[in-house]
Amino acid sequence: MLQQLSAEELPKVEKEIIDFITNYTTHNELKKSMLYSIEAGGKRIRPLIVLATVRAFQKEITLPVYQTAGALEMIHTYSLIHDDLPAMDNDDLRRGQPTNHKVFGDALAILAGDGLLTSAFQLISETTLSATENVLLIQLLAKAAGIGGMVAGQAGDMTAEKRHVSLTELKTIHHGKTGALLTYAFVAGGILANQTEYVLERLEKLGAHIGLAFQIRDDLLDIVGTTEELGKQVGQDEKSEKSTYPALLGLEGAHQALTDELSQAEMIIQQLAETAEFQPQIFTELLTLFALEK
């Protein structure tokens, strides 16, 4: 079900992003740089969550859904480009390919990131939804991606290197760095499916658990995964003395924390299933993406 959604609908999200960039960019190298990172692929987990949420509430997936999902993927992609820069994580490899700045240089990578970030808001502003819905989707995206969300998480992640942080602090960093955008994916899906405030709150909680699960899994894979499997260099966290779940809780403790987050997510899915028009199956499938073993 999720597999089918991914195969049939994600290409339409990608098309919205690529068409937008191609139509609006007036600078050719900038366009190439943005498209390079967009077309590098990845699991498209954030747009997939938007689509899955709309589908779970048995609503039709319309153009504004593709556009909102596309805007979210633009934000995610910009954050990867900037995060990989030498001044930040200094990564050479991303999704099995050279990082943006390795191909286009640091300056164009910075501008490609700035361009994708700005484009995300323009893309949502141009949907055929009501102005009220557009403003809400823009506002929540800016909050999730901004100085109380992802950007703050990135700053926290950076300043947490080479010093001990508490589990509480680590959770705050992860909530910003990864959780905020994943939460947005669920909530935006709920808004696009015309759900009530009560349901949107459940989706927000679900996103928070999934966000932590995602980050714990990512931390674990940096230890137990391989460069070939992941398409990026492993062992980087230990090398940079980064604070991670395994560093704080040990391997077993981190595995347990991952299991706990996924159990709590499962409970929320069961709560949502009490809402008549919600079909839990696609969300249950979604959870398997965040487990360590497939």
Added chain:
Amino acid sequence: MLQQLSAEELPKVEKEIIDFITNYTTHNELKKSMLYSIEAGGKRIRPLIVLATVRAFQKEITLPVYQTAGALEMIHTYSLIHDDLPAMDNDDLRRGQPTNHKVFGDALAILAGDGLLTSAFQLISETTLSATENVLLIQLLAKAAGIGGMVAGQAGDMTAEKRHVSLTELKTIHHGKTGALLTYAFVAGGILANQTEYVLERLEKLGAHIGLAFQIRDDLLDIVGTTEELGKQVGQDEKSEKSTYPALLGLEGAHQALTDELSQAEMIIQQLAETAEFQPQIFTELLTLFALEK
């Protein structure tokens, strides 16, 4: 009149920006970095144009005006922070003070820029204007700041270094790099003053001329100005073999081009003065800011 507007009203724009950053940031170093560049001052020409436009149409300056003007200044400030980075123009001095990355490091400077850019859209989304007006102001800002506007201009500026560009190409670069945001300032002022499509088109043309005038003046000051006067290093363009108006047209030709742009701006102001509720005086004063001699 402009002096009074600047002295009385600009502090309220600054307050909106500072309050927004202080209320929303969850990371202390990130906050300091953003506030450092916002509080470094500068002429605040873009928010001043927004205020002046609303005032010229004899409308009251309300909270949404301060917020929109503040969002625009956030975008401008982010662009300076990123532009000054070692990977871009590599400037050590801005507005007479060390640039953001010299104080906070490259990583936090990148994130401060990303944060200000994202915050601008959130700030507008939160005004008390109608959702339709908010979406329009957001959409036009994203267009002006984005991949068909400022970001494209920055990319063009960068790739134009160390090679000959035509006057047409130079105008395109300048239109994106400087003109797009200045044009937005006039048009946003017009929207906030509830003006007609006809008037908004005149304001757009006015912004284009002012934008070119601004850039030609900036190019000229890099040759005839001093580091003390400008608060930034002069002679940088020649050092980096940058394509500029003086490089293409000679000093005298560049002076003439500046005069031409200002004359055309003056003509549009006279056209606007035929609109009953428009008072040209404040715009005529505004023009003097873009002349080389004060």
